[in-house]
Amino acid sequence: MATIATPSSGSPITDAWGESVADAINHVYDGRGYLAVPLGFSFESAANQTDTLEAVSSGLAGGCLIPYALGFGMQLTRHRVRNMDTSGLREWEVALYENDGAGVLIQVPGTYARETFVPSAASWQDADLDEAVYLEPGAYFQVIRNVSTTNTFGVGARAGATGELYSCWADGTMSALGEVFDPEELASTMSQWVRQAALGGETAQGAGPFP
Amino acid sequence: MSKIDIPLPGSPILDTWGEAVAGRINDHHDGLQWKAWPIGWHALMVDNVVEDMDKVVSSNAGGAIYPFEVAGGMDLKGYGMKVNGGAATSAELALYRDLGGTTLERVAGSQAAFSATPVTGWYQPTLTSGNITLAPGYYWLAIRCTHATNNFQLRCLATGSGLSACGLYATTTLPALGATLDPADLGGFTSYLPMVFLHGQVAGGVGPFI
Numbered sequence: 001m002a003t004i005a006t007p008s009s010g011s012p013i014t015d016a017w018g019e020s021v022a023d024a025i026n027h028v029y030d031g032r033g034y035l036a037v038p039l040g041f042s043f044e045s046a047a048n049q050t051d052t053l054e055a056v057s058s059g060l061a062g063g064c065l066i067p068y069a070l071g072f073g074m075q076l077t078r079h080r081v082r083n084m085d086t087s088g089l090r091e092w093e094v095a096l097y098e099n100d101g102a103g104v105l106i107q108v109p110g111t112y113a114r115e116t117f118v119p120s121a122a123s124w125q126d127a128d129l130d131e132a133v134y135l136e137p138g139a140y141f142q143v144i145r146n147v148s149t150t151n152t153f154g155v156g157a158r159a160g161a162t163g164e165l166y167s168c169w170a171d172g173t174m175s176a177l178g179e180v181f182d183p184e185e186l187a188s189t190m191s192q193w194v195r196q197a198a199l200g201g202e203t204a205q206g207a208g209p210f211p
Numbered sequence: 212m213s214k215i216d217i218p219l220p221g222s223p224i225l226d227t228w229g230e231a232v233a234g235r236i237n238d239h240h241d242g243l244q245w246k247a248w249p250i251g252w253h254a255l256m257v258d259n260v261v262e263d264m265d266k267v268v269s270s271n272a273g274g275a276i277y278p279f280e281v282a283g284g285m286d287l288k289g290y291g292m293k294v295n296g297g298a299a300t301s302a303e304l305a306l307y308r309d310l311g312g313t314t315l316e317r318v319a320g321s322q323a324a325f326s327a328t329p330v331t332g333w334y335q336p337t338l339t340s341g342n343i344t345l346a347p348g349y350y351w352l353a354i355r356c357t358h359a360t361n362n363f364q365l366r367c368l369a370t371g372s373g374l375s376a377c378g379l380y381a382t383t384t385l386p387a388l389g390a391t392l393d394p395a396d397l398g399g400f401t402s403y404l405p406m407v408f409l410h411g412q413v414a415g416g417v418g419p420f421i
């Protein structure tokens with residue numbers, strides 16, 4: 001078995017890159033991710049479908065759930081979505097969830113965000129977190145929900161081929177996003193559309209063109 | 212500073228996945244990955260444009276950085292890139308990571324160089340100092356023109372209305388690739404998805420694994 005030397009005072013155990021093993025345990029030794037895209041997503045995949053999220057009615061609205069697999073740590077700063085609307089006030093809320101293994105999804109603390117805007121053309125929209133949240137490598141679900149009581153919210157999507165199941169959606173049955181998300185609020189079948197969305201991370205502490 | 216307990220005999224320090232820290236240090240606990248493509252890439256893509264990296268003028272040149280996810284760990288052998296045909300040109304390549312500072316940090320030993328009078332096609336420069344091990348994580352591949360007379364042209368796919376944030380480019384402002392890369396030397400995001408990959412060695416580079 002490999003052995004690890006006992007650290008002397010003020011001398012952390014370092015790995016081959018000179019980083020402390022303590023950081024490695026915390027996964028900080030991996031380069032931080034700047035951008036993560038949903039499973040099945042490609043940059044080439046221009047949206048050719050619109051997932052129209054229904055406006056809020058009696059506390060329930062349209063929404064969708066998008067899976068991610070992070071193979072790296074990430075200092076999450078924002079959620080991104082392709083909005084297909086071209087006019088009118090649009091409002092969306094979004095948060096990241098993890099599977100707790102017990103039938104519900106648990107919101108990752110600090111990942112909730114909300115944005116209001118008036119589009120003039122289809123566009124990428126960012127909902128910024130109040131402050132960055134470090135995500136460890138793993139599987140996550142981004143849940144997007146319309147919060148307007150007046151207008152729908154169009155999420156861009158790319159239709160996959162038959163049998164390719166990428167995401168889930170809710171037709172007017174999703175309650176406001178909270179600490180726990182119940183998959184029972186989703187439609188009972190999965191979607192063959194890849195939603196156009198992303199997770200944005202902070203890189204090089206936001207220097208240069210990195211926002 | 213974080214503290215690590217001294218292991219008892221026969222009890223390796225474990226991380227939160229139950230894997231030995233010693234194994235993580237050596238990065239050999241992961242299966243090695245043969246190739247890694249830029250984030251957002253898929254195999255049906257075809258190149259239809261070039262990223263034109265300007266020749267060196269007053270020590271600065273054109274270049275770009277592209278993000279990669281290495282999920283399996285790699286015995287990195289070199290890089291693959293589809294180069295546009297034309298006059299004699301050259302470029303340098305290196306891999307960088309974000310360790311939480313204000314600059315990106317070069318992965319030791321990840322440098323490679325390209326020099327040719329290229330015909331349009333794939334070239335695979337190998338690392339200057341031999342293979343290195345990459346831990347799973349997120350990396351940036353930097354490519355910079357080093358030719359004093361001619362530009363370096365990388366074949367790419369214009370991504371249209373897909374997510375247009377495939378990497379970052381510098382038209383004329385990138386200094387020679389060094390131990391750190393300052394994002395302030397980059398101009399902005401490119402919507403061109405590059406025809407590049409990280410080339411790992413598996414099974415000792417035997418059979419079709421070359």
